[in-house]
Amino acid sequence: xxxxxxxxxxxxxxxxxAVGVSSAKLYTVVDxxxxxxxxxxxxxxxxxxxxxxxxxxxxxxxxxxxxxDDFMWFTEGDIWATTEDADKTGTDxxxxxxxxxxxxxxxxxxxxxxxxxxxxxxxxxxxxxxxxFEARLRVDEANTDDANVIVGLMDNxxxxxxxxxxxxxxASYDGAVFCKVDGGTKWQFETSNASxxxxxxxxxxxxxxxxxxxxxxxxxxxxxxxxxxxxxxxxHTISLTGxxxxxxxxxxxxxxxxxxxxxxxxxxxxxxx
Numbered sequence: 001x002x003x004x005x006x007x008x009x010x011x012x013x014x015x016x017x018a019v020g021v022s023s024a025k026l027y028t029v030v031d032x033x034x035x036x037x038x039x040x041x042x043x044x045x046x047x048x049x050x051x052x053x054x055x056x057x058x059x060x061x062x063x064x065x066x067x068x069d070d071f072m073w074f075t076e077g078d079i080w081a082t083t084e085d086a087d088k089t090g091t092d093x094x095x096x097x098x099x100x101x102x103x104x105x106x107x108x109x110x111x112x113x114x115x116x117x118x119x120x121x122x123x124x125x126x127x128x129x130x131x132x133f134e135a136r137l138r139v140d141e142a143n144t145d146d147a148n149v150i151v152g153l154m155d156n157x158x159x160x161x162x163x164x165x166x167x168x169x170x171a172s173y174d175g176a177v178f179c180k181v182d183g184g185t186k187w188q189f190e191t192s193n194a195s196x197x198x199x200x201x202x203x204x205x206x207x208x209x210x211x212x213x214x215x216x217x218x219x220x221x222x223x224x225x226x227x228x229x230x231x232x233x234x235x236h237t238i239s240l241t242g243x244x245x246x247x248x249x250x251x252x253x254x255x256x257x258x259x260x261x262x263x264x265x266x267x268x269x270x271x272x273x
Contacts, residue, residue, distance in 0.1 A: 063273060064271065068269075070266045071264060085114070087107050101138075103260060112253070115249055125218055129271055138212070145182065148181050148255055155174040173194070175238040203226050203228055250264055
């Protein structure tokens with residue numbers, strides 16, 4: 001129960017950022033003799049329910065669906081499928097870090113890569129379907145500035161989600177991603193409808209061997225706003241025409257002759273049904 005309450009507090013904070021503090025509200029509701037607190041957006045849609053009748057229980061509202069992984073364990077083929085080049089020597093697995101952190105390596109040949117991809121394409125930017133994404137991660141580069149890193153939502157996520165030689169995200173996909181590229185020292189943010197792409201080349205500075213929180217909010221219309229460590233960046237505008245469903249994913253790609261790894265604390269994506 002304690003873990004659920006911690007997660008609830010984190011999610012309430014993220015949702016308050018996503019829908020705007022001034023527009024999201026807490027309500028006390030009495031229904032069939034039970035008293036509970038309901039967190040609603042500005043349209044009156046329930047986001048989460050806290051039921052405090054005869055002890056504390058926590059229930060996510062079915063108005064939203066969520067994929068949340070805190071990486072207390074990792075079973076290949078369960079939530080995530082790994083697509084990667086062979087022959088890496090680093091051992092993927094849960095690290096001895098408070099809170100749960102999963103470390104995923106790529107092989108050390110230049111442009112070798114590894115991606116962890118959600119089992120299904122379960123999210124889609126669509127009219128009225130607000131969405132919040134957030135991940136907390138860290139990269140300790142084996143060679144200065146060499147690593148390529150990506151996290152976010154992408155349809156058909158897989159090999160060459162990050163292009164070779166520091167080329168950034170794929171030239172055509174549906175989604176929204178954060179990335180850091182070979183030779184770069186900045187976090188980039190990109191939204192994409194096929195080949196119609198908008199890229200912020202510097203949404204924040206990249207700090208090696210330091211955890212960072214990367215998030216974005218889709219307003220259910222055409223705006224996607226990036227957040228880095230809780231600070232909003234400049235919103236992107238995306239056309240919804242022709243967009244496909246997307247995987248939640250994260251990955252690492254070598255930019256030299258060293259194996260690189262991504263350490264991911266948690267990843268979350270929640271969307272209005």
